[in-house]
Amino acid sequence: MQTIGIIGAMEKEIALIRANLKNLQEEVVAGGTYLSGQLGKQQVVLTCSGIGKVNAAISAQILCGRYRVDALLNTGIAGNLADDLGLGDVVVAEQVLYHDFDPSIFAQCHPYTPVLKADGALVEQICRCLDEIGGVRYKRGVVATGDQFVSDSAVKADIIARTGADCAEMEGAAVGHTAVKNGVPFGVIRLLSDTADDEAESIYEDFADRAAELSAELLVRVIQEM
Numbered sequence: 001m002q003t004i005g006i007i008g009a010m011e012k013e014i015a016l017i018r019a020n021l022k023n024l025q026e027e028v029v030a031g032g033t034y035l036s037g038q039l040g041k042q043q044v045v046l047t048c049s050g051i052g053k054v055n056a057a058i059s060a061q062i063l064c065g066r067y068r069v070d071a072l073l074n075t076g077i078a079g080n081l082a083d084d085l086g087l088g089d090v091v092v093a094e095q096v097l098y099h100d101f102d103p104s105i106f107a108q109c110h111p112y113t114p115v116l117k118a119d120g121a122l123v124e125q126i127c128r129c130l131d132e133i134g135g136v137r138y139k140r141g142v143v144a145t146g147d148q149f150v151s152d153s154a155v156k157a158d159i160i161a162r163t164g165a166d167c168a169e170m171e172g173a174a175v176g177h178t179a180v181k182n183g184v185p186f187g188v189i190r191l192l193s194d195t196a197d198d199e200a201e202s203i204y205e206d207f208a209d210r211a212a213e214l215s216a217e218l219l220v221r222v223i224q225e226m
């Protein structure tokens, strides 16, 4: 049987997923809790990584190395960078990248992975599930990851100009990077909670809890469709 690893950064991004797991087993590894269980027809291992790239990479490596997951999914909320998307819409990553990593001086002498491709079959499967669910406005796009809550219009414009990304968050590329290093297919699905600009903090305060709940609800439905 295939096992899917699921990573959310914050408790509110995974609570509803955990509530839907059957035959739950719990293990603590490196200070993180790993919840194994059944979701729909799928065997999953769910964890709350904590915020940021290092936390996400640690969780992703534990899921790949210890739990030997067959695929990794990163879920949660993100700031909108796209003109054609709004709050509550969803980005399904075709690519993830770091917006805060500048490797230019090392480019000739050190291998690095600037853009990471999500697994094509997984992206198709997620989008098919979203189509089946219906009523979800989503875009296949680029997810930009950095150790920064983007809440400044100039910073937002700069990230868009450099990356062309559709949303900004803090874990997706680290999960993707770790997955690629382990030869594990990965996907990232993010629901837009704020505008990532000068207004972002107040919008986030109003909408983040609901957006996180909606993103978890959506992930449960996607996995139940699989």
Ligand code: ADE
Binding pocket: 077, 078, 079, 080, 148, 149, 150, 151, 168, 169, 170, 193, 194, 195, 196, 200, 204
């Ligand atoms: N997660 C949700 N909103 C975000 C933002 N604006 N920047 C980074 N991560 C986020």
